[in-house]
Amino acid sequence: MSEERSLNFIEEIVEEDIREGKHGGRVLTRFPPEPNGYLHIGHAKSICLNFGLALKYGGQTNLRFDDTNPVKEDVEYVDSIKEDVKWLGFTWAKELYASDYFEQLYAFAVELIRQNLAYVDDSTPEEIAVQKGTPTVPGTGNEYRNRSVDENLQLFAEMKAGKYPDGAKVLRAKIDLASPNMHLRDPLMYRIKHAHHHRTGDQWCIYPMYDFAHGESDAIEEITHSVCTLEFIPHRPLYEWFIEKLGIFPSKQYEFARLNLNYTVMSKRKLLQLVDEQYVDGWDDPRMPTISGLRRRGYTPASIRDFCERIGIAKRENMIDVGLLEFCIREDLNKTSWRRMAVLDPIKLVVTDYPEGKTEIFTGENNPEAEGGEGGRDIPFSRELWIEREDFMEVPPKKFFRLAVGNTVRLKSAYIVKCEGFKKDDAGNVTEVYCTHIAESRSGNDTSGLSVKGTIHWVSVPDAKTVEVRLYDRLFQVEDPSNEDGDFKDYINPESLHILPHAYIEPDLANAVPGKGYQFIRKGYFTLDKNSTPEKLVFNRTVTLKDGWVKK
């Protein structure tokens, strides 16, 4: 969007900091994904915000993999995240990994033990939970809390050296067991996990917890504005406590409302279930809210950035209608896509007064929305054409301006034809429609003086190529599947994918380029799917031309 908009509250903070000369006016943000899944449209909001701030204020953004949990993380995810951020159009200053800081984080932990601000606790998770109390009941300490600094130093070194099994001990910050903020009741800093890490291998068997690793990674990189989602508000005092006690770079945390989108789920844990249990064809299934799914569906980076700009940055959560996302891609594709003709549900139209074996070449503009039309393409016309089944009616209702016996319509970019009759098979299905054409009504040189109310698209039978077309609907039947009774998967829309194995395209569409959007005239916006082969192209419908979706 090019219109001026007022600053969002994070931009206001950044501008204030720059005015005050904080950090010398420097702006360094970071996007910190955990490589435990593919990025989704919610991450796109965070990416656009973080990279957008840096772009706007002459700063930079680090891409930091928050890879402190060895079990769920994978290089496949790292690669996909990099691809998606690049595809969205952003360039990071540095590619960094929290795991690169393990040595430094360990030293920070030792420093806190030395200050008697951290201790090794042998309690079980259950015991710790009970001892923590509840928001209204203060927690109680245990004997481990009073361990000496020396004993803690030794035990922590032994934890690191692999002397203890998983779960035998944890390192906790010693803060305040009576704090009204549960996150300050001696939070965990390290846990023992004898697990292979995708980068550090078997070097470590203790891993830092998010709250300890995150702020300290920000400080190590000297991040000026660390933005995250609202659920981290109660973590902020802890973020600040660690930084203050360690006397390290004072990164500051700011929180904004996460994106919630209706008719889908966004948590990586749930998306992973859809993939693993094969409800969808992988993380990049065109029905998924992932960046890779949207890309495969035909969304453009510009449309996603536009969407993120339109939803804005707020301090309160709300639910965004997926219709807005669809609006953004329609806006973009209307301006950029090339127009082509394809017949999805074909019946044959025979132009009975047109010579057999004759072919005429008509031309059509690629993009009437663009200056100069971006060139054109040849469209062969012949006696036999494919048209949409729904464009003919045996018994038409009033105001049906398409084909019915006696009606005239224009065949897009070609002639006006008059419907004279039709043929049915034994089952009563219409198989062929018969028309005559008005020779003087050639598109671009129409001297017929006729005006018709309907224009339909078509594909010449001998020139048509057969393709598969995949039509998508919302993946879930309800607005907020995570908030319904039972399992979210119970609400999957059984009709979210509709495959048309025998659609016909005009010949030029055989040159379709991956990643480009095409408007199939009257049918919507489409893009080539990665399952295409030279023998059989597959097209995904990105979105219909108009918002025709009705609640079921």
Ligand code: ATP
């Ligand atoms: P999920 O809950 O989907 O698994 P996550 O928060 O665990 O997501 P991370 O990889 O930790 O995923 O997220 C990286 C960044 O993206 C974080 O700063 C996080 O706050 C942000 N983010 C994640 N989901 C959303 C969302 N729906 N809207 C906005 N930002 C998000």
Ligand code: MG
């Ligand atoms: Mg997370």
